[in-house]
Structure formats: C-alpha cells, structure tokens
Amino acid sequence: MMRIGIPRALLYYECYPMWKTFFEELGAEVVVSSPTTSEMFNSGCSRSIADICLPVKVFCGHVLSLVDRCDYVFIPSICSVEHKVYSCPKFIGLPDLVRATVPECPPILDPDIDVNKGLRQLYHAIYKLGRPFTRSPLKVKKTAEKALQVHRGYRAQMQRQGLTAPQAIAKMFPQSEPEIEDDGFASDMTIALVGHPYLLYDEYINHRLMLRLQRMGAKVLFPEMVAEEELRASICQLVERPYWSYEEEVIGAGGYYLQSDVDGIISVAAFGCGPDSLMAEFLQRHARRMNKPFLNLVLDQHTAETGLVTRLEAFVDMTKRRGNTQVKSFYLSKLEEEGQEGLRALGIPNMANLAAAFRASADILNVSLIAPPVT
Secondary structure (H helix, E strand, O other), X not given: OOEEEEOOOOOHHHHHHHHHHHHHHOOOEEEEOOOOOHHHHHHHHHHOOOOOOHHHHHHHHHHHHOOOOOOEEEOOEEEXXXXXXXXXXXXXXXXXXXXXHOOOOOOEEOOEEEHHHOHXXXXXXXXXXXXXXXXXXXXXXHHHHHHHHHHHHHHHHHHHHOOOHHHHHHHHOOOOOOOOOOOOOOOOEEEEEEOOHHHHOOOOOOOOHHHHHHHOOEEEEOHHHOOHHHHHHHHHHHHOOOOEOOHHHOHHHHHHHHHOOOOEEEEXXXXXXXXXXXXXXXXXXXXXXXXXXXXXXXXXXXXXXXXHHHHHHHHHHHHHHHOOOHHHHHHHHHHHHOOOOOOOEEEOOOOOOHHHHHHHHHHHOOOEEXXXXXX
16 A cells, blocks of 8 residues: 655645545555654754745655655645636745755655646646556546545535634544644634634644634634635625635635624734735735734744744734723714814824834824834
8 A cells, every 4th residue: 555645734734635535545545744843843944945935844844754654745736726826836846846855755746736727637637646546547537526525525614613624624534633622711802813724723833823812812713714705705805806826815814804793813924925925914904994903923933932922912902902992982072072173193203112002092093103214
C-alpha cells in the first residue's frame, strides 16, 4: 500500500476530506503531518529565504517532517479553481519551491489545476494524478466524483452546524483528533475572525488566537460558517467580482460580518502577502465608515506572543465599551441643544503614547484627529 503524505498547512483545512477520500478510494494510505511545532517552524524558516511568506515557510517545515514517513507527497499546483479567478503565486509554484528547498523530499504528486485551460485539461490532470494507483480512467472518474461529494458535505456541515474546520474534520474522520476544542467558556460578545484557514487554525503561528478570545469572553465565528451564496453576494456588493481565489475568506466573510450583528471583526493576514494586505485595508476602511470595531493582525516569524495578547486584550476591552453608546449620544445631543454642527476635525500636538487615548475618544465622537508629523 502506497503512503501519501499531506502537509497540515496551506490548503489542508480547505481540502483535506476531499484529498483523503480520493487517495483512500484508490487504495493508498494517507499520512498527515502533526500540528505545527517549533521544530517544524524553525526548520521551514531555515530552508527558505526571507522574502517568502510565513505560511510557505511553515509548509516546508511540514514537508520535512514527512520525508521518512511516506512514498509520495501530495502538493498540487493550483492556478485557478474558478474561471478568471486566480490563485496567489505561492500556490502555483509550490511544488517547484519545495523541490528546491527540500531536496530530500519524496517524489511529489503535483497535478496542475487550472480551470481556465478548460475542463478537458482539468480531467487530464486528475487522471494523471490517479495513474500511479490504477490504470482505469473510469475508476479515477468515480473516485473524483465521490471526493467532490465529500468536499461539498464537509462545507455544508460547517455551515449548518457552525463547526470550525478542525471540528468538522474530526467529526468526519473519528480517528483524527480535533486541534481546537470549544471548552464551553461563557461569552458576552461575538467576534468574527476573517482570513485564510491556514492562519486561523494553526495554533502555533497565531498563538492560540481562538482559545484566547474565548477565555476573554468572546464567541468566535469563522468564514466557513457562512453560506457560499452569502459570501459571494458580499464580494459582489463590495468589489463587484472576485479576482483572487479564496477571496471569500477575507472580502466575502468580512463584508458579511460587517452587515451582521457581530460586536467586532479581526482580520488575520501574513506579513508580505500582497492580496491580503489590500483586502484587509479595504475592509478596515469599510468598518470605519460603518463604525464597526476592526483589528488587523499581521503575523510573521517574529510575531511576539506578548504583543499579540496585549492587542487582543485592548481590542476586546474597547469592543465591550463601545457596546454602551451613551457617551456618544450625550455629546451629540449637547451639541444639538447648543445649535452647533459639531466638530469635524480636531488638531492635537504630538503626545507620544497619549495619542492613542485621544484617537479612541475621537472615534467615539466621530471626529477626525489631526496631528503634525514627528519632528
């Protein structure tokens, strides 16, 4: 029985049930790397140049952990999964990047997935992927259809039952242990996390983000809990049409939760990711217009746990305080009583760390704060 290694990184939380079903139906054994550890993290970073984004460095670390445990490693080259919608370059060149950084890697199964080349080319890539296991195109076709059906059921399960990706995977495959568990913390507010699953669910690189928010009294929502139709409608409303693959995890989910009754939104992105940086900035501007608390977390290999916790605590505390609108209504009503139009901009001198307090106060009053540049 051939052993197929699947790194627990990048598209793992998107597609693992589909990939596992495909290979096991063809008679192979699927071997998954363990959750990210410091050893994986350090080994992946040591093999990569500084310009590569954090998720790819972590992916290389997972591949290294599979070197002696499998006969093949599955690393698809995904250019596009939707017509005229394109993947980030890291997904397109990932197999070649791994070959260059991990030369001891076992042979790589690297189908070229690009729907823009036509369905015939896509079917050929799938048949080529199944060729090491069977010579029957019909068996490969039936296996691919079943894998796609499992993938749709996986997505529907998360939407209907409000499960996270690790919880849904553990429920579908009982032999897998859930990586993130809901310990029943009491919640008095709702926070939505938007971003890619490889950042939201990797507890090592995000410093147990979900668990920390739950301990602070927040109920946490994820993009996978929103129906695909609503995600697509939010994208069309904000940017007319998607351009990047997996854009619904940021723009779609962010736009949906901006219109919902969540108390705050946290965007999680990797440092150096061009598409994510643009999408996060776009969401932040919309959140500012809608007066919705928004925090943009950028993760890299040097992100300190202490600094991240401090920002989370400040954001949660601010979000709870914003639930009480009496301060804002009091000041606005006083201005109306006095017949004033109200302040539109307030100038302040440089006051070092005190400027943060003035900005928070100005946000409550819907006033723009203007400070001179640093001398």
